[in-house]
Amino acid sequence: MKRTFSGIKPTGHLTLGNYLGAVRQWAEVDQHRSDALFSVVDLHALTVEHDPARVRRLSRQAATLLLAAGLDPERCTVFVQSHVDEHARLSYLLECTATDGEMRRMIQYKEKGARARAAGESVRLSLLTYPVLMAADILAYATDEVPVGDDQAQHVELTRDLAVRFNQRYGHVFTVPKATHPRVAARVMDLQDPTSKMGKSAEGGAGVVYLLDDADTIRRKIMRAVTDSGQDVVHDRETRPGVANLLEILSACENGNPEALAGVYESYGALKKDTAEAVVELLRPLRERHAELAADPAYVDEVLRAGAARARGLARPLVDRAYRAIGLLPAG
Numbered sequence: 001m002k003r004t005f006s007g008i009k010p011t012g013h014l015t016l017g018n019y020l021g022a023v024r025q026w027a028e029v030d031q032h033r034s035d036a037l038f039s040v041v042d043l044h045a046l047t048v049e050h051d052p053a054r055v056r057r058l059s060r061q062a063a064t065l066l067l068a069a070g071l072d073p074e075r076c077t078v079f080v081q082s083h084v085d086e087h088a089r090l091s092y093l094l095e096c097t098a099t100d101g102e103m104r105r106m107i108q109y110k111e112k113g114a115r116a117r118a119a120g121e122s123v124r125l126s127l128l129t130y131p132v133l134m135a136a137d138i139l140a141y142a143t144d145e146v147p148v149g150d151d152q153a154q155h156v157e158l159t160r161d162l163a164v165r166f167n168q169r170y171g172h173v174f175t176v177p178k179a180t181h182p183r184v185a186a187r188v189m190d191l192q193d194p195t196s197k198m199g200k201s202a203e204g205g206a207g208v209v210y211l212l213d214d215a216d217t218i219r220r221k222i223m224r225a226v227t228d229s230g231q232d233v234v235h236d237r238e239t240r241p242g243v244a245n246l247l248e249i250l251s252a253c254e255n256g257n258p259e260a261l262a263g264v265y266e267s268y269g270a271l272k273k274d275t276a277e278a279v280v281e282l283l284r285p286l287r288e289r290h291a292e293l294a295a296d297p298a299y300v301d302e303v304l305r306a307g308a309a310r311a312r313g314l315a316r317p318l319v320d321r322a323y324r325a326i327g328l329l330p331a332g
């Protein structure tokens with residue numbers, strides 16, 4: 001059976017982008033047709049300025065939301081990255097495989113590093129090396145497929161390069177994974193700035209639909225989405241990014257096609273109204289299930305404990321093999 005791994009960072013409240021670009025696919029497809037592991041990758045939340053109590057809170061919330069979104073612990077493994085030491089162990093070996101030039105070319109490092117410098121903050125070394133830890137997350141499980149949004153494609157490419165390089169130098173240890181992306185909405189854009197990705201850490205959040213936003217907030221944010229000059233509804237990301245974004249969100253909700261949907265609408269107002277209602281209905285069951293699960297933290301803890309135990313059991317022998325292959329003396 002194929003192995004799938006993917007993760008989500010507890011750097012903010014989960015967004016519609018996270019759901020349409022990744023989590024929905026995990027729940028509806030991946031857990032049914034592969035041996036799937038999904039992780040709240042909390043070590044990645046430490047690469048930027050962070051508040052320890054908030055990271056802890058967001059980690060629990062993210063895990064609860066993954067279950068609310070339909071991840072079924074009977075079908076897949078849900079765990080917190082820092083509960084499994086093998087991620088950090090393997091990351092060091094991959095740092096000894098990657099080059100600093102490769103790291104500096106990563107788009108997210110360039111963007112987030114520039115943002116931190118502009119805010120007068122220092123850039124943590126872990127922001128530079130974060131893609132190597134992500135490679136370790138993936139390679140520790142002999143992963144075949146990594147279902148992610150578009151923005152992670154470059155990191156999965158790097159993971160492939162590191163796996164191939166390690167295998168060529170030290171003998172075959174790692175499976176070479178590939179990224180998979182959803183058919184539509186692989187990159188949901190910010191509703192207020194449709195040339196930027198809808199992200200968890202966007203300031204203010206007016207352009208971001210959070211999974212736990214109530215129905216009226218969702219409606220308000222979508223009705224106020226920036227649209228483009230012109231009146232006709234066409235799907236063109238270059239010249240009409242705002243309208244294209246709404247068409248893609250609506251298509252994802254209805255399992256439709258943005259080009260075909262564009263032909264149905266004669267005004268931006270009608271498109272916004274239908275998109276708002278479709279998103280409200282899409283997220284309603286998730287919000288309701290989240291409220292039930294949040295009232296039962298012991299259940300969530302038990303899922304995470306069992307998930308970490310299984311993940312550890314899978315990763316440890318593989319990471320031990322990598323340690324031996326690279327030239328480290330086995331402990332007695």
Ligand code: AQP
Nearest residue numbers: 009011017018021022148149186187188198199200201
């Ligand atoms: N806007 C998006 N559209 C489609 N997919 C998205 N993903 C994230 N944003 C979008 C996908 O969700 C999964 C988990 O994402 P993450 O936690 O690794 O990253 P993030 O949400 O982008 O979080 P950041 O980096 O903490 O937030 P920002 O960008 O605000 O700084 C991934 O599969 C991702 O592709």
